[in-house]
Amino acid sequence: MIIARGHMVQKASCGKGQRLTTSGYFGVVFRIQGDLDWYVSTLKLRVAPQANLPCAWCDADRTVARAFLDLSSTAPWLGTVFTPPQPAPNDHPLWTVPGVSIFSVALDTMHCLHLGVYQHLLGSILYTLIYGGTLPGTIQQRLDSVWARIRTLYTTLSIATRLTNLTLNVFTDVSAPHANWPCLHGHAAETAALMRPLAPICSDLNSGSLRDQQRLRAVMCFVRFAYILQLAGMFLTLDEEHAATTAIGQGLKAVAWLSAEASARRPHPPQQA
Numbered sequence: 001m002i003i004a005r006g007h008m009v010q011k012a013s014c015g016k017g018q019r020l021t022t023s024g025y026f027g028v029v030f031r032i033q034g035d036l037d038w039y040v041s042t043l044k045l046r047v048a049p050q051a052n053l054p055c056a057w058c059d060a061d062r063t064v065a066r067a068f069l070d071l072s073s074t075a076p077w078l079g080t081v082f083t084p085p086q087p088a089p090n091d092h093p094l095w096t097v098p099g100v101s102i103f104s105v106a107l108d109t110m111h112c113l114h115l116g117v118y119q120h121l122l123g124s125i126l127y128t129l130i131y132g133g134t135l136p137g138t139i140q141q142r143l144d145s146v147w148a149r150i151r152t153l154y155t156t157l158s159i160a161t162r163l164t165n166l167t168l169n170v171f172t173d174v175s176a177p178h179a180n181w182p183c184l185h186g187h188a189a190e191t192a193a194l195m196r197p198l199a200p201i202c203s204d205l206n207s208g209s210l211r212d213q214q215r216l217r218a219v220m221c222f223v224r225f226a227y228i229l230q231l232a233g234m235f236l237t238l239d240e241e242h243a244a245t246t247a248i249g250q251g252l253k254a255v256a257w258l259s260a261e262a263s264a265r266r267p268h269p270p271q272q273a
């Protein structure tokens, strides 16, 4: 079977366990990788973030009982995670390849972290540094101060992928900053590359409060996670896999704490003109 971009284009004569080429090579589906649009449009998977059931691998939803935004290690939706074997999700020919199932489909850090959790975390960090916190001055002066520090750290840390500018609009709704949750609207690479400069900033401006400590912990965990992946080869060793899983788990736990703390606090942090 020959598949290009997820569509079966030719049914080959060779069968299971037989050689594909005269050189003796044969094909193995190691993983199926695509972006969320492709998973939805071609594989017909349930991965639409706006949907009531946004995940193809569990039954987390928008109810309080199985809230998919609960990132804690005791989240009720964890009890709904699918386990193998699972029936083919639909009649796409990929699922007929022996050994291929919905668990062969890989999710990537760019869509799940950089364009997901990181955008919310980094937007919230900027918000809490500039609309609250211990920096002196007006909101504009605080913004200028944070942006100046980030630009210096871009250079010090030799980070080439940079935000071109930092304005309030990049992470908050300026007309109603307390009405909508902050979210950093940047490209995936710029968002991911902002984590390292924010680590020393969150450390310097750590007031010692539980909120500031969890904020710093989340950033440090995600910085460590990126280093582990950067230093690892194509396939992680068991030790690297354990270290990566631990870092991401602890980072998400801190994000879950921050999320719960922010949700419990109404209204949002006091604004200073």
Ligand SMILES: [Zn+2]
Pocket: 055, 056, 057, 058, 059, 060
């Ligand atoms: Zn899920």
